Amino acid sequence: MQERLMTLQEEAVEKIEHASSLKELQDIRVEYLGKKGPITEVLRGMGKLPAEERPKMGQLANEVREVITTKVDSKQEKLEREELDRQLSNETIDVTLPGRPIRQGNAHPLTAVIEEIEDLFIGMGFSIAEGPEVETDYYNFEALNLPKNHPARDMQDSFFITEDLLLRTQTSPVQARTMEKHEGKGPVKIISPGKVYRRDTDDATHSHQFMQIEGLLVDKNIRMSDLKGTLTLFAQKLFGEEREIRLRPSFFPFTEPSVEVDVSCFKCNGAGCSICKRTGWIEILGAGMVHPNVLEMAGFDSKEYTGFAFGMGPERIAMLKFGIDDIRHFYTNDLRFLEQFKRA
């Protein structure tokens, strides 16, 4: 009987090993472990054995059954995995085919530049001030120390709507308006971005409508050295840590002293290249100390308060930063142009 069990086990193991499909394996399971299988049969015949042998035989029979079961199970797992592998292999796709496009637009490059500058100054405690694009002569000129007949009015030929109303030629009227609202109490710390208009014929470097972003800080004890420090930080954040700035005397009616601010060329580091016209410097901003007349007109005591102001053109900065060669691109809205600024 013992012999018979061992033979059965050998036989079964052999068959299991050769089984090549799940169906075949299932047949083997039924054949050996089923109710009508040989092991069951052996166990049934145990009644004929002497009583002392029965437990030993029973145990052996169970062991054989166990071995076969384990073998079948593990074979089944193996076959199932093979089956799955086969199936998955048939599901192979071409991973080089393009993905389902996700729509994604982006900001206009000028907005990108303006926001970057806004955020930079917000970090230094500035707020964003905005104002009307149709302005009065008073805020656009007179409050900025440009009385009627002032020769500097020639510098910016304007789009007048009526005798007194015009499209603003600069965002500085926002400064005058904001200062007025402060009723003579500092600090005033604002950045004012926006559209401005001048009578220029549109070409590669001129646009009758363009953007401007200006800054103003009025407080007690504001010095020109603070202007230099603030703009140095600005230049370094916008154009790289290595940047230096240079102040050159200039003239604006609303600041005194007035300066033009050059930034060391970010392309050639001052060695001289086509971007900086071989000077090593790029003119980026106009700035200065707020003219006492401007402070007084806006209700600030110029003996107590001083301030600095600066202004720049986002178009110029974007053109420098991205290497854009024609200002008209900003207003044509060619999708092939716009989509280039996803990362900006």
Add this chain to the structure above:
Amino acid sequence: MLVSYNWLKEYVDLDGIQPDELADRITKSGIEVEGVESLSQGISGVVVGHVEKCEQHPNADKLNVCQVKIGEGEPVQIICGAPNVGTGQKVPVATVGAVLPGNFKIKKAKLRGEVSNGMICSLEELGVDVKMVPKEFADGIYVMKEDAEVGKNALSYLNLDDHILELGLTPNRADCLNMIGVAYETAAVFERKLTLPKPSLNENNESASDCISVKVDDFGDNPYYGAKVIRNIKVGPSPEWMQSRLISAGIRPINNVVDITNYVLLEYGQPLHAFDYDRFGSKEVLIRRAEAGEEIRTLDDEMRKLEAHHLVITNGMKPVAVAGVMGGAYSEVSDETTTILLEAAYFNPSIVRQASKDLGLRSESSTRFEKGIDRNRVYEAANRAAELMAEIAGGEVLEGIVEAGPRFVDPEKVIVRGERANKVLGTNIETKEIHEILERLRFSYEHENDEITVEVPARRPDITLEEDLIEEIGRIYGYDKIPATLPEGATTTGGLTPSQMKRRKVRRYLESVGLYQALTYSLTTKKKANAYHGLATEEEPAFISVSMPMSEERAVLRRTILPQLLEVVQYNQNRQLNDVAVYEIGSTYLTDERNLEKLPNEHQKLAAAFSGLWHFHPWQQEKKPVDFYVVKGVLDGLFKKLGVSERIEFQQVKREGFHPGRTAIVLLDGKQIGVIGQLHPADQKEWDIKETYLFELDLDIVFDIDVEPVVYSALPRYPSISRDIALILEQDVSAGEVQSGIKAAGGELLKEVSIFDLYEGEHMDEGKKSVAYSLTYYNPEKTLTDDDVEKVHSKVLGYVKEKFNATMRG
């Protein structure tokens, strides 16, 4: 202002300072040098030659064969085609191997069989602007003075070994519109010695006041008028040195008298006028306002009609010049002139400015008067001109100057405090250094206690305040020496306003769902400003037009951004970029005034245009053209982002320019905030674009309303129960209306109503449609039973049947 380096050298010691360094330092301390031009333009090998023989070319009518001595050796043969070449002339010769402007190399050549060893040059060939060439040499070679030394470099004789600095002057620095002013500036910047001209006159015994009298009506218009008389003038060409200086400054030499007035203009910045005394018409100069309609024929031979606010120089009867702008034709200096009446005056800048603007005449003189000349240099300039007239035009200067108004005025006094200067600049400049700077600027001063009282010379009318002096101190001290500091004082938080934050949110959202931001012009055509704005026609406001538009295209302010975005669609689709989804945030401008007096209403609008495909993924056969619901979906998402979606309503409307069946106004809390719809197919055809959808919202209204803050609501703890219903509705009952109706009827337990199917067409009765809704019931307190739901659900069904005349389907 064009400044000759060689000329400047006459006033300032420029030893060891090259033109480039001069330009660089002057720029850094305040006067921008926009360019430095070398007049020689790379010329080499041009020498003074002497034409020893000049004969007709045997084989060419228009050519001459010249034997020209160009140095020690034998004369060389040069063929010359200029009509004015002749024996005995001293001429500039480009020898063989010479280089002329434009890298033009002179080689030995044969012309019609005759050898030519070089070229006799015209000024134009030597790089002089053709407009500047004196008339007598305009069509030929340049003939030099007889004392030119044969064989020497011709450039120095022609003053072409010079450099010209082009100054870009800001309006406040009119003091540098003349050589003396530039000399002051240069001397201050470089701390160099300054040597200025000191006119000395040999006047005869005849008194000028016997020949002329001067009367000024109003010293406000004309604070000073001086007249000198010079007799026995011989009008002719001015000397070479003067001609070349005028040429280098961009002024064409005319004759010695005119050249002298121009020369003094350049040197002193003082506009002068020379009248022909014998044709002046009287012995009296009267300066007065013109009478309205009074006429004068000016030097350019134009008849000019004057107005009452113009200032004129008259001979007591009629105008002989428009003050500071232009002289009259009749009393103009001519070749026959022998006696000069020389005017040196100071006219009110704004009167000159207005007249030059009205008459459309801008000249070297008028710009200087407008920007302010040196009040205290007028008298000296008159003497300088008289001196030159005696020197180079053989004139005899009559004794004295006939004047009206004070010859000099006291200089303005401005106080500057060293402490204040350092406080404004952020520097520690010592008092001693401030004194030195003022001395370099040649400003006299007195220092008492903490105050430095500066006598500002009249040549610097731009300096009137302490800050102006602080600027002078700062720029001469050097802005590069100012330290970089950061502002001290109270910290401020800064940041964006709620509306600015919302605007950024809107932008981020739109960009993240696939729209590109466009930026268009605010000025447009009347036609475009009058379309798509949705304003009721009876209350249509006036256009806001610019008074002098540069073109019809940019004549009025936009009332809506939509036409501009349609232009963007058109531009791109014309370039085969068919799939367009763009938005713009910007102002529109409206007014209810017929004649604009107040500022118009600037509304911050958000507009978008969609055309072509919204989604395209070809190899998986996915393709979704833009339709109304794509655009509405974008808006739905936007309103969710802004927290107002529950308060938004879409109402079908008909609107000019839009598809009559596919357009809605958008309402927020029942107030109209915008429009969404398909561009009318007729308009679409006119624009020549593909099917296009648009929306425009008034962001100011949307941003202004208060929105509930975000509050977490508990996650559901009990299961919800869904019931679907399909309703057969009349075609004209809107699905949204029914949806709201169901929602309202369902009360608190009805958590959500969504539309999941729409069926129209076959198997439906005419004029009917089927809309399927999914209703989700939920009670946050307990698990709902079927009975609970049934009670509410049947109420809902009853309501929709009655209210919308709906029947249940299937």
